[in-house]
Amino acid sequence: MRAPLIRLSTLVLLALAPMTHAVPLLDLVDVEGIRGNQLIGYGLVVGLDGTGDKSQVRFTSQSVTNMIKQFGVNLPENIDPKLKNVAAVTVTAEVPPSYGPGQTIDITVSSLGDAKSLRGGQLLLTPLLGVDGETYALAQGALVVGGLKAEGQSGSSIAVNSANSGRIANGATIERMISSDFITRPDIMLNLRQPSFQTATHIVRALESTFGPGLASALDGTRVSVRAPQTPSQRTSFMALLEAVEVEQGRVRPRVVFNSRTGTVVVGQGVRVKAAAVSHGSLRVTIRENPQVSQPAPFSQGQTAITPQSDVEVAQEANPMFRWPEGSSLESIIDTVNSLGATPDDVMSILQALEQAGALNAELIVI
Numbered sequence: 001m002r003a004p005l006i007r008l009s010t011l012v013l014l015a016l017a018p019m020t021h022a023v024p025l026l027d028l029v030d031v032e033g034i035r036g037n038q039l040i041g042y043g044l045v046v047g048l049d050g051t052g053d054k055s056q057v058r059f060t061s062q063s064v065t066n067m068i069k070q071f072g073v074n075l076p077e078n079i080d081p082k083l084k085n086v087a088a089v090t091v092t093a094e095v096p097p098s099y100g101p102g103q104t105i106d107i108t109v110s111s112l113g114d115a116k117s118l119r120g121g122q123l124l125l126t127p128l129l130g131v132d133g134e135t136y137a138l139a140q141g142a143l144v145v146g147g148l149k150a151e152g153q154s155g156s157s158i159a160v161n162s163a164n165s166g167r168i169a170n171g172a173t174i175e176r177m178i179s180s181d182f183i184t185r186p187d188i189m190l191n192l193r194q195p196s197f198q199t200a201t202h203i204v205r206a207l208e209s210t211f212g213p214g215l216a217s218a219l220d221g222t223r224v225s226v227r228a229p230q231t232p233s234q235r236t237s238f239m240a241l242l243e244a245v246e247v248e249q250g251r252v253r254p255r256v257v258f259n260s261r262t263g264t265v266v267v268g269q270g271v272r273v274k275a276a277a278v279s280h281g282s283l284r285v286t287i288r289e290n291p292q293v294s295q296p297a298p299f300s301q302g303q304t305a306i307t308p309q310s311d312v313e314v315a316q317e318a319n320p321m322f323r324w325p326e327g328s329s330l331e332s333i334i335d336t337v338n339s340l341g342a343t344p345d346d347v348m349s350i351l352q353a354l355e356q357a358g359a360l361n362a363e364l365i366v367i
Helices: 002-016 058-069 197-211 232-243 330-339 344-356
Strands: 022-024 029-031 037-046 087-095 104-111 122-129 135-142 148-151 157-160 165-174 187-192 216-218 223-227 246-248 255-259 264-267 276-278 282-289 292-294 305-307 310-317 322-324 363-366
Touching: 037 058, 037 104, 037 135, 058 087, 087 122, 087 135, 087 165, 122 165, 187 197, 187 232, 197 216, 197 223, 197 232, 197 246, 264 344, 344 363
Parallel strands: 255 363
Antiparallel strands: 022 246, 029 187, 037 087, 037 122, 087 104, 104 165, 122 135, 135 165, 148 157, 187 223, 216 223, 255 264, 276 322, 282 310, 292 305
């Protein structure tokens, strides 16, 4: 009787063992109808120590004139306030899903004009608008600026980070809830963050094994439709159950990301190359200008002239050819490229050439 018990215990352990590369379902998908919404507003920052917008920024003076007019202060038509302690700014924020009136969110304040610094400034009451032009939040408060800029009378200056933008924690209060159709939808639509037919199929299998057959259906490699309860409380409980479901993620094509502005190259895990030989030479062109003075003979009535003379030299380093074997891993790629003494630009050129030759099993992305 011991053998069946051993086999039974082995089956139980296999059933309880987690799936390979299993991750929580909501780490792979976004729920359609549940997302953040961006807000934007235009406002004034006051209380600056002479670091505000200069007089040539006309919209700042106009905004101040319109603001103080609301408090009964009327300036003559041709008078420019010329304020140095005020800066015009944009205010941006993101409202998390299902936020309601009375809740607070963080805001980011950025200078619109030529203000030198927003340090020590106070944002005046600013309405934040949605894409439909309606006001959804009101912002106000003291800025926290992480940057620093100092300038001397000679024009020399020093800057640490950026002093023209700052944040206000809990600086905006929600005044109107942004409506969502999540509750009224007949089903729940799961949108995969990285499209994959394998992952979509695994999601359907995991949901049906947990809740029963016929619950979910994969529409394509990006969307999975799930039947859900209609009442808000039951649907919320159902979403809590979905959070506990773990799914085996399908194969995702590895990526190589280039940042052309900073020269950063990021090679993701799983990047492999086919058998290939690489030779990356360095071409150096040197141009020297040696102008010559042409002096006319005496009594020839000629004029002195400068004759240009250029020496052009072209030198190309003879680098050996390196060979990658079939199925080389990320580590071997990095070691080979480093042995070439390649710069980030060289790495970009090498990997792009490998991709064009069909020897690189990865997706190239340039940002």
